[in-house]
Amino acid sequence: MIISTGTASGKSLAYLTPAVASCLDGGTILYLTPTKALAADQLRGLRELRIAQLRAACFDGDTPFEERTWVRKHANYVLTNPDMLHRSILPRHAQWSSFFRRLRMVVVDECHGYRGVFGSHVAQILRRLRRVCARYGSRPTFLLASATASEPGAFGVRLTGLEMDEVTVDASPKGSTTIALWEPPLTELRGEGGAPVRRTATAETADLLADLVLADVRTLAFVRSRRGAETVALTARAKLADVAFSLSTRHPRPATRHQPNTTGTPPLETNPTSSHQPRTAEQATIPQPAPLNPTPTLNHQPGTAEPTSATPPTSPEPAPTASRQSPTEPGGTTQATLLETDGQPGTEEPADPATPEPSRTTSGLSTTDPAACTSEHTGPTIEPASESSLTWALPDAPAQPDWSDLPNKIAAYRAGYLAEDRRLLEKALRSGTIMGLATTNALELGVDVSGLDAVLIAGWPGTRASLWQQAGRAGRDGQDALAVLIARDDPLDTYLVHHPQALFGQPVEAIVLDPDNPYVLGPHLCAAAAEIPLTDDDLPIFGTTTSTVLDDLVSQGLLRRRPAGWFWTKRERATDLADIRGGGGAPIQVVESSTGRLLGSVDEPSAHTTVHTGAVYIHQGETFLVELLDLEAGVALVSSATPDFTTFARDITDISILATQRSHPLGPGTLHFGEVEVTRQVVSYLKRRLQSGEMLGDEPLDLPPRTLRTRAVWWTLPASAVAPLAEAGIDLGGAAHAAEHASIGLLPLFATCDRWDIGGVSTELHADTGLLTVFVYDGHEGGAGFAERGYARAADWLTATREAITSCECERGCPSCIQSPKCGNGNEPLDKRGAVRLLNTLLSSQ
């Protein structure tokens, strides 16, 4: 059974009820989740039930060895993750025999996380689990819980190999959510090839976060990277510090004019926080935020034009910088609004002559607060965050409004906090001591945030499923809420804010995985054979390609064929062959050069793009610069740093076709899917300024090429179809290149992948096809199902690609449409107009 419904719709209750009942009845339960944090939270919930017969326990890498024996022998509800199941529980199944014998149910929670290569590994681990259960005579029910997904039943079949019933109707009570699509303006800055640069999504998010917190709207901002989340929080805090500064100078404490505005809705029209100027007169007019503890009204608040309203501040008007609103077809109770900000916010107002010298006002500010002490918005560096001391710790209940506390209402949150710290944060959010929180999606993994009014989403979160999941965080007790998607400088984001119909009334994506990938299947067959020798009866469990892969394993000497079946006869552990979260290859150790501290490891293929010499490397929220990547020694030396730029590795790629598996005509051309060999070489890296996105330079690198056997989708056009375009003066190479970049950006709309999971090659004349050809390939050895999905949805995918290009208002191409940050050719040549003509030709039905 798979339950696929929205956030907070009661999925946990749906599996807990039968699971606990099974325990009371003498059975055992295996609960799987992608992360340890979520398992720890589930455990807490189970213990709160206070049922004596329910002996729940976590079994993960943190479980002390002396406890593990107890868990194996006595626990009847074991919470673990696929890694532990793969490396520890299945290989030692004999020690778990009494657990497996009584196993009634396997709960696979948050199973939408099992996609791509990782999902394919988990699919094989679950098949091994089924085989071990059968050995002990049990046939557990698999109960999967997923965020909303398209065709969840089909996904469940692929993941488990079992027949699936699906539950997709969500009848839980919900208010309506207003969804705003927000496009940051183009700035005066110029990037590669003179292309305009858009204001960054993080800068816009910081503005909106500060505005919403000032308006007493409980807001959560989702930012892609931890560093991004910290930047948003710090920038928003700095803006509030400015507001606090301005208020404290106009209304120094003890304040007598505090307006206890209990409705908590100061108008958003004044936009005091979006200015990068020093304090101006504009800020003198800002409304005072609602005090935390309302006191009786003593006097009228001048300048508060807004009528008192009993409605909570759930749907604030968009900021006044919106120059255009085009409401579109509402889908259900959801409304879409396109907001385009109109360039820079007004900063031309003269400085307030009444603004005193900064030295007079520092007394009103907490001198220990790095954000408040700083006169620059971008000044504060990222606070050193240690695991145990939290930067957002606050006084419990300020008795009086104290403006210096204003910046402290915003905090950043990242993964890795201890459970008690997370509980503290939940408490602060509930009580309102924290009103604004910037986070990565860490919140989906272990923090309970109910009671939010608004959600800001900085950049397309990758899938409609995650968009709805994140937006679903807003809206307490069935009340109305606001969610804003802020577009990044990226073709997919551009497409989406201009095409709300791609978001509303659409099914969410299918979760894609490919359990038949031989690079995934092989290692798990070895592991399975090591657990219990494989026989012919086992072959159907592992899929149709099993016997071919087994023959390969035998010829490689990994397995031995005997009359009774296939055996693992090596001394090594078979499970070491499968690197279920990585990309294979010997890992590169990341070492801090000054201390020798080992920060972590990166698989070899990823090392070329993530820890090359000069790269900005982020580890648990801390930022490092890579001093040297030594591939031979398998080490990347890094040092702690706070650069104001990000880096993007650029590669050049060659591709050759090994086998064409499927083809069909597309317009005057042909679409293909098949096996390819890709040779990639990282040749340089691009530096872009963190705050503005401005391009700072392209530094060369000297790294060896790598080859990859994978799967690709490609399309060709015959000479007769492209000749008229060439005659019209179109640069065919530039047009194909531009179409390739944009189509890589758009594929994640159809397959749950990241644009970094896929790559492309385009050429006016490819050696293997003899034609103009554009390839898009899976960036993982053996393929991950993304290119296959592109083949299946090619017409929709390429139509969306063309529309993303035409939607962008730039003249000749920019990062929002056809430029790619990882282009090894420095985004040369590119022909925007030509790309549209080329796609028109391909999509014409002649």
Ligand SMILES: [Zn+2]
């Ligand atoms: Zn553009």
Ligand SMILES: [Zn+2]
């Ligand atoms: Zn390129």
